[in-house]
Amino acid sequence: xxxxxxxxxxxxxxxxxxxxxxxxxxxxxxxxxxxxxxxxxxxxxxxxxxxxxxxxxxxxxxxxxxxxxxxxxxxxxxxxxxxxxxxxxxxxxxxxxxxxxxxxxxxxxxxxxxxxxxxxxxxxxxxxxxxxxxxxxxxx
Amino acid sequence: xxxxxxxxxxxxxxxxxxxxxxxxxxxxxxxxxxxxxxxxxxxxxxxxxxxxxxxxxxxxxxxxxxxxxxxxxxxxxxxxxxxxxxxxxxxxxxxxxxxxxxxxxxxxxxxxxxxxxxxxxxxxxxxxxxxxxxxxxxxxxxxxxxxxxxxxxxxxxxxxxxxxxxxxxxxxxxxxxxxxxxxxxxxxxxxxxxxxxxxxxxxxxxxxxxxxxxxxxxxxxxxxxxxxxxxxxxxxxxxxxxxxxxxxxxxxxxxxxxxxxxxxxxxxxxxxxxxxxxxxxxxxxxxxxxxxxxxxxxxxxxxxxxxxxxxxxxxxxxxxxxxxxxxxxxxxxxxxxxxxxxxxxxxxxxxxxxxxxxxxxxxxxxxxxxxxxxxxxxxxxxxxxxxxxxxxxxxx
Numbered sequence: 324x325x326x327x328x329x330x331x332x333x334x335x336x337x338x339x340x341x342x343x344x345x346x347x348x349x350x351x352x353x354x355x356x357x358x359x360x361x362x363x364x365x366x367x368x369x370x371x372x373x374x375x376x377x378x379x380x381x382x383x384x385x386x387x388x389x390x391x392x393x394x395x396x397x398x399x400x401x402x403x404x405x406x407x408x409x410x411x412x413x414x415x416x417x418x419x420x421x422x423x424x425x426x427x428x429x430x431x432x433x434x435x436x437x438x439x440x441x442x443x444x445x446x447x448x449x450x451x452x453x454x455x456x457x458x459x460x461x462x463x
Numbered sequence: 464x465x466x467x468x469x470x471x472x473x474x475x476x477x478x479x480x481x482x483x484x485x486x487x488x489x490x491x492x493x494x495x496x497x498x499x500x501x502x503x504x505x506x507x508x509x510x511x512x513x514x515x516x517x518x519x520x521x522x523x524x525x526x527x528x529x530x531x532x533x534x535x536x537x538x539x540x541x542x543x544x545x546x547x548x549x550x551x552x553x554x555x556x557x558x559x560x561x562x563x564x565x566x567x568x569x570x571x572x573x574x575x576x577x578x579x580x581x582x583x584x585x586x587x588x589x590x591x592x593x594x595x596x597x598x599x600x601x602x603x604x605x606x607x608x609x610x611x612x613x614x615x616x617x618x619x620x621x622x623x624x625x626x627x628x629x630x631x632x633x634x635x636x637x638x639x640x641x642x643x644x645x646x647x648x649x650x651x652x653x654x655x656x657x658x659x660x661x662x663x664x665x666x667x668x669x670x671x672x673x674x675x676x677x678x679x680x681x682x683x684x685x686x687x688x689x690x691x692x693x694x695x696x697x698x699x700x701x702x703x704x705x706x707x708x709x710x711x712x713x714x715x716x717x718x719x720x721x722x723x724x725x726x727x728x729x730x731x732x733x734x735x736x737x738x739x740x741x742x743x744x745x746x747x748x749x750x751x752x753x754x755x756x757x758x759x760x761x762x763x764x765x766x767x768x769x770x771x772x773x774x775x776x777x778x779x780x781x782x783x784x785x786x787x788x789x790x791x792x793x794x795x796x797x798x799x800x801x802x803x804x805x806x807x808x809x810x811x812x813x814x815x816x817x818x819x820x821x822x823x824x825x826x827x828x829x830x831x832x833x834x835x836x837x838x839x840x841x842x843x844x845x846x847x848x849x850x851x852x853x854x855x856x857x858x859x
Contacts, residue, residue, distance in 0.1 A: 330596050332604040342604075362719060364605045370719035391726065392627075394619035395673040396610060400522060400592040404610045412620050412724070424620075424721055425609045437627045446609075454608045 328403030331452055337365050340381035345453050348445045350386040352417070353379035361418045386443025386455065388415040391422065395431050407431045411457055413441055426456040433459055464710050464744035468858035470567045471698040471705035472821050474503025474691040480654045480809040483586055484685035489530030492583045492687045493542050499689035504702045505577060510691070512549040512575025513540045514566045515582060516558030520812065521683075522592040522613045534583040534687075549575040557713045558582070559813030559843045560850030564711045566692045578692045582814050586683035602722045615680065617723040618761040619672040624727040625763060626674055631781035633674070637665040638784045639765045640678050643800045646791055647807020649831060654684050654809035679762040684809030688818060695858055706824045707858050709838065710745025712737050713850030725845060727767075734771030734846025741772075745853035747838050749773040752853070754823055754839035755797060756816035759804035764845060765789075769799060771846035801833065813843030817852070824856040 334342040344351040353365035356378030360371040369377035392412040399406055409427040414420065427433060428444045440460040445453040476498035478484075478491050486494075500507055513536035519527045529538045536550040549569050553561035559582055566578040592613045599607035606612065625631055644660035647653040660678065668676040698705035714737035716729050742748050749755075749772055757768035766780035774797055775783045783789065783797075791798035802819025805811060820839030822828040842851040 328597070329610070330599045330607050332608045333598050333600045334604070335600070338604060364602070364719075364721060366719055392620040392624045394616055394623060394675075395670065396616065397669070397673070398671045399610055400590070400594055400613040400615075401607065401610060402595050402597065408610060410609065410611050410616065410620075412726070420718075422721065422724065422726070424606055424611045424724065437624070448608065456609070 326403050326405055329448055330401055345455060346451050350384050350443055350455055351381035352384050354382040361421055384417045388413040388441055390439045390441060393435050413457055428456050428458050466567050466571045467710055468707040469695050470570045470692055471695050471707045472690050473693055473698050473701045473703055473705055475499050475821055476502055476689050477652055478687040479652050480684045480686035482654055488583050488585045489534055492534045492539055495687040496543060496579060496689045499691055503691040507543045507545055510545060510577045510579050511547050512569045512578030513547050514551050514562045514578055514580050516553040516562045518558055522594055524594045525587045532585040556848035557844045557850030559817055560711055560852045561713055563852050567708050570692055570694050579689055581689040582812060583687045584811055586685050591683045606722050615672045615675050617725055618763055619675045621725050621727050622674050622763040629778040635781040635785040636762055637662045639762050640665050640806055642789055643759055643804045643806035646801055647803030650803050653803055654682055655807055681760045681805035681810040686811050688814040704825045706821050707855045709853040709855045710741060711852040712740035714847055716847050730767055730845055730847040737846055738771050741851050747853060752838050752840050753836045755799050756802055756819050756841045757799045758842040759806050767846050768842050816841035820854040824854055
């Protein structure tokens, strides 16, 4: 546990499954029951097939992907964050253009490039609350 | 487009742009509105339409109070003592082009004969974007717990992609910001008047959210601008040289994204559609635009708008800039920041771009008057969420 005072997610009807899985260090994402495609964050209408009854099922996703962009946060407008820290914009391998933004736990010293492979990690914020993050895959 | 060149800007007024004004925003707006209406040769009783976009563009926890931190169209009409035929606010991104489009359509449809468009921006005391939230609900639960918050982080992700993909140097962005501040330093009402910036100062500035530094961001300010619109026919009887609205375009991506997630490809794909829509509707193309005014609330938008408007090939704007290609003192350059933009004036949300088009095309730019300008484009926000308006000094 680190950085007390960071804002905590407040799960709601559409996100409860995501956050309870995250607490177990698992990533689950919304899969449309009509077109079977994943979307994040879940919307009320499926962004892929337009179904107004997407019947989203939260499906385990392994969370590996590649870096599409990053920033080193040297100042935060939110309370509780120790700066600097690195955020990465990751395209998940599970589906084209499926994106997740999270901390790169390797820290600001890591050498980054577009397309660098990453895998899922988690930040534990408080007991029972964890948020998805990433770590660089070791060079092959 | 049916409304092309049928509506004109016939008058304007602008307050001083200051870090913090002594005058309450609503008071300044009423004063500026009265001056704009008089400038157009009219009285408040003549004005029967009011349009604005009143968004207070802060991520902070400030209360948004009408007349204090923002000014709605209805608030302004009431405080000018006018019961208008039409009062409306634009709700989308690209606030100023969106408001101009509503004003144009109000005049063309006959909903109102004389429409006042205003934009009033406030800088509250304390940090502009700081937010003490301890819980992240709704949309914010997907990004805030990770620390992804605020527009600097948003544009930082976009700009990293640009830098890495096209090899853009920090020296090129220095040239952008120095150009904006040079032009802003010559503008009497600018928050940066008489305060140009050197390349060395830019390069010495530390990062906030890499690769964005403080100087890549426009300064939050208190400021108001007002413009009066009417039909081309009525404009003939008014004192100023009319500036016609040739066309306008706004856009919006259809991809579902995380909050504040603006990938470079989203911006450029939808930006190309925004530009195509602008050229089709206004009847001009990029080569006919003698006064392109790109949006620069964050400096990377300069590259993205230049490329979206086909002023240079995609991925090349940083090279054009580095070679002096946007130096407005050069006759062979693209004067994309001649009005100082947001970086050279303050966070006036598209006003500097629109004002420069109006002043230059109406021949009212004084010592800064440029020769041979006939068509201007005023951009605001991002090419994919924002918009642009084409202005002309004659109806074609």
